[in-house]
Amino acid sequence: MKKVALAATAVVVAGGVYYYMTQMAPQKDEIALPEISKAELNNLVASQAADYKTNGFLLAEKEGKFTLTAQDEKKVRQFLVNKLSSMLPASYNSAMEQLKSNLLTGDEKFLEGMAFDMKVVESDAGAQLQVSLSRLSNIIEAEMAKDPEAFKEIRSFIEKGGMTYTLSMDNKGTINGIAVQDINETFHPTPSRTFSFKSEGIWAKFQGDINKIFKMQEGVKKISFDAEIPGEKISFTLNDLTGKLHQTTPLDQTSDSAIGKILFHMIQGDKNIELQLQNIAVEADSKSDKGFVGSGFEMRSGINSFIVTQGGIEQNRFGLDNLRLNLHADHITQEAVMALQDLGMSGNPDQDMQKLQKALTDMVHAGLKFDINAVNTDKFTLNAAGGALNLDINNFKFELHMELKENALDLNAGSPMQIIPFLQAKGKLQLNAKDLEKLVQMQPMLGMLNAMKKVDGESAVFEFAFLNGQTTINGNPLPF
Helix, strand or coil, X not given: CCCCCHHHHHHHHHHHHHHHHCCCCCCCCCCCCCCCCHHHHHHHHHCCHHHHHHCCEEEEEECCEEEEEECCHHHHHHHHHHHHHHCCCHHHHHHHXXXXXXXXXXXXXXXXXXXXXXXXXXXXXXXXXXXXXXECCHHHHHHHHHCCCCCHHHHHHHHCCCCEEEEEECCCCCEEEEEECCEEEEEEEECCEEEEEEEECEEEEEEECCCCCEEEEEEEEEEEEEEEECCEXXXXXXXXXXXXXXXXXXXXXXXXXXXXXXXXXXXXXCEEEEEEEEEEEEEEEEEEECCEEEEEEEEEEEEEEEEEEECXXXXXXXXXXXXXXXXXXXXXXXXXXXXXXXXXXXXXXXXXXXXXXXXXXXXXXXXXXXXEEEEEEEEEEEEEHHHCEEEEEEEEEEEEEEEECCCCCCCCCCCHHHHHHHEEEEEEEEEEHHHHHHHHHHCHHHXXXXXXXXXXXXXXXXXXEEECCEEEECCEECCC
16 A cells, blocks of 8 residues: 555545455454554654645644644545545446546535544554544534534544544555444433444454455454334344455455354334344355356354244244355356446446346356255244244255256347256255145145155155256156
8 A cells, every 4th residue: 555644544444344344254363463663653654744735634743643634625535535446356446436426526525624633552563553533524513513412422422532443554554454442322312312332342454455365354342233212122233243354366265254143123112023143154265267256155053033022922933043055156257247246336227237138148158057055954933923823844954956058049039948958957855754744734735745755764855856858856757
């Protein structure tokens, strides 16, 4: 990263951290942060005054502390847009054009006057730059001044350094780590409305070039949000997110992440809605070769439930115990991957759609493979309509392998059925045999399929295949 506007870069670093955090995030092979001395970092920040000015900022120093203020709206916007672009893979350049246009047009001064206090602090990892939002933009400050009482909690939050994060960097100014200060705040915008937000242990470390070899690690100990308004309460909590990413190119990478728990709770009058996901683990990988991409995804989750009660009586329950989902696609053209990525991002949807249609046509001609092990779960629970529907299915498994052979079909002419000779699929559906009997009792139309099952221990098994245009179950053609 070029040595420009170090602290201003921090404004958009958080956005980049969020971008990666929503996809992946680390275990024992931690990235080592390069160390820099306090004197070196102080000198590095101070030496950037001219670069700050060029990019629309004023840097002031007093007694070893710095204040960075946005002065020129257009220059600051351009700087932030450039920084955002530099944080994304080069393949996003075309998709960024419309966003750039939107961010760089207009005479409104949303950023002018915004200020950050900065100071160099010592840590176990050497000197770091601590950045705190100290003042909102002129336009927002003017609105807050009209009703100081209504905004006193927000002003107090900012004045005590509530929006603070710490940056780690090397002696060239390359940022390679960020840690967000914990937040525990409650706001009362009106006497009858309360909003609370907590965050703990948010951090990320990154190394390399996002367009080449790149590594990242991150973690979140806790994020929670609570809202209470007349007649309604809402709460959301995420605990213990960790993860890592390692890429050699944007299309060749592996990642894994884990989340300890996600909870959502809403109360509306006498209705109570709860969603709980526990022990979530996700692994993903992709690999490119000679114009094609192979990609895999695996998710595992422990206890998962969705429960609705009303008046103290359970109305609906949906549960999955020890869910496992595995997907793998192979021989996907890079052209199709890039077209899907850019869809709807260029500002010309017709052109994007034409590009996608061509890419998908070429992909179909090249052929592909797809494997899925879906909704494999120890127990599936469904209780609906206040108990009128009560269903438990144990040891449910579904597998599918599909293959489309290379072809030269004209997809714009002839019947869609022309693709059938090139399409093959094999799969298996398995569930507890006694639970299948309960399903048949509830829905007699399933009796015909029940007669085609084969029994393996306590399980009913259906092995199905689609070959040469014919579908079979356990080797027998469908009776309809």
